[in-house]
Amino acid sequence: MKKGLFITIEGPEGAGKTSIIQMLIKGLAEEGQTVTATREPGGISISEQIREVILNRENTLMDGRTEALLYAAARRQHLVEKITPALEEGAIVLCDRFIDSSLAYQGYARGLGIEEVYEINRFAIGEFMPDLTLLFDVRPEVGLARIKAHQEREVNRLDLEALSFHKKVREGYLQLRNKYSSRIVIVDAEAPVESVYRESLKLIMEKVSELSLKK
Numbered sequence: 001m002k003k004g005l006f007i008t009i010e011g012p013e014g015a016g017k018t019s020i021i022q023m024l025i026k027g028l029a030e031e032g033q034t035v036t037a038t039r040e041p042g043g044i045s046i047s048e049q050i051r052e053v054i055l056n057r058e059n060t061l062m063d064g065r066t067e068a069l070l071y072a073a074a075r076r077q078h079l080v081e082k083i084t085p086a087l088e089e090g091a092i093v094l095c096d097r098f099i100d101s102s103l104a105y106q107g108y109a110r111g112l113g114i115e116e117v118y119e120i121n122r123f124a125i126g127e128f129m130p131d132l133t134l135l136f137d138v139r140p141e142v143g144l145a146r147i148k149a150h151q152e153r154e155v156n157r158l159d160l161e162a163l164s165f166h167k168k169v170r171e172g173y174l175q176l177r178n179k180y181s182s183r184i185v186i187v188d189a190e191a192p193v194e195s196v197y198r199e200s201l202k203l204i205m206e207k208v209s210e211l212s213l214k215k
Helices: 017-030 045-055 064-088 099-109 114-125 140-149 163-179 193-214
Strands: 005-010 035-039 092-096 132-137 184-188
Touching: 005 017, 005 064, 005 099, 005 193, 017 035, 017 092, 017 193, 035 064, 045 064, 064 092, 064 099, 064 114, 099 114, 099 163, 114 163, 132 163, 132 193, 140 163, 163 184, 184 193
Parallel strands: 005 092, 005 132, 035 092, 132 184
Antiparallel strands: none
């Protein structure tokens, strides 16, 4: 049985997840929490190598099912090698993307089916799911404009998709919020950065307190 807390940060491209996670690492440490931050696809060597294949801008011929399978493979290795050990040590694990990304991007936006992609991931992670998911909601027009303005950020294969694809991604996320309302909480990612950070920190600390009361 895990001792820590698994928190995932989700959202469309340009939602600001990476920046807020860096702020949360510091804020949670100030609250006396042990934090491990990671990302998907990636987080460990094998999964980072798979990430390079998935997001390579030259791989425009990649089939949707291939994409979904690669994400699941990276997720499995990441889970057993990094996430589970950190949770067993009692850490709060902050993960930039997890299964909901696959459900929104490949399941809904690619049209593979949310349930079908969920089944692929069940083989990879079993019944393991986040304790809390913060969904950074941003309109695709806003998110993509941020990416364009942020020249230091890598532009990956998914950034190059048409606006219609990114609109579907957001629709997929909102459907998941309705489906898993007890786990997924929407955070307005179009608000000022400090507001997004404060709201995220509050939600995480509430979950910490909730689980502490259950022990």
